[in-house]
Amino acid sequence: MSDAGHIALRRARVAYDLRRLDEALRQAGLAVAHLPEDPDASLMLAKVLSAQGRSDEALAACDGAIGLAPGYARSYVVRADCLIDANRHEEALEAGKKAQACEPEWTGGFIAEAFARINLGQPAQAKIPLAKALAYDPHNALLLRHMGDVELELGMVPEAEARYRESLAQRPMDADTLNNLGVALERQGKNEDAALAFKSAMLVDPTHKLSKENLHSSLEGLGMGGLGAAAFIAMICLKGGKLKVFWALLLGFRALARPETLPFTLVFLALAGGLGFLYWRHRRAKAQARLAALDPSLKELYEKLSADKAEGRLG
DSSP states (O other), X not given: OHXXXXXXXXXXXXXXXXXXXXXXXXXXXXXXXXXXXXXXXXXXXXXXXXXXXXXXXXXXXXXXXXXXXXXXXXXXXXXXXXXXXXXOHHHHHHHHHHHXXXXXXXXXXXXXXXXXXXXXXXXXXXXXXXXXXXXXXXXXXXXXHHHHHHHHHTTOHXXXXXXXXXXXXXXXTOHHHHHHHHHHHHHTTOHHHHHHHHHHHHHHOTTOHHHHHHHHHHHHHTTOOHHHHHHHHHHHHOSSOHHHHHHHHHXXXXXXXXXXXXXXXXXXXXXXXXXXXXXXXXXXXXXXXXXXXXXXXXXXXXXXXXXXXXXXXXX
């Protein structure tokens, strides 16, 4: 029975990460049924319930985990997360402190306190637990990003940029960090570098909505119109490549064409294709020239991500 419980727990975690919450709930329920004495099973159930907006049930599951192992720090961290989801930030702060009391050198309790303080509108105070956590784990990419986020909120923009770069040195394939680096660069007037950071974030995760919005804004700030910016972003997001674009255009023109106007439609298609290709080559040459003058580390990362995507090594 324990094997079945651990399998269900692993499946619940995977489903939760994929935001397949109904499946995660089903698997977490199975895990609790098979592992009634395991606090991690109850905590997984709590996380899923909280993500579904069922705060009271989530907190009850946390209390069950705490009852099973009162000194288990992770129970208080998950409880803090559930309380934050329920907008009960003062209680979340207390839960974070309890986690620290259970395991003073574990970074999870410090992060829980920091998030509670951020949600309470106390970014300056949030720096204190994050600094303590970094003292224990100075190369933790996630901690470095969180500290950068707090410094960005406080207007410490160059410091935030430095934190994001430190974080990316540890974990370069993090779309959130790349996006936030772009925001820090943009606030310093480094618009082309910012656009490169947003593009890199989208190469890592084409579904990253915030980086799409930021890139669109950044490109418009560089003088590219709204339609041009949208087309450029579509090119970055495109996974299937040129054939999908070709077939989409072909189907569109076929739908619009009438027998009597077909020759004109074909001539227009040929002219549009030729002009489009020339424009693409012109834009590519300008982009490559600009890229050469950009931030060297960002340029190197962007080129690596572009090569990985071309070879199919990115999702």
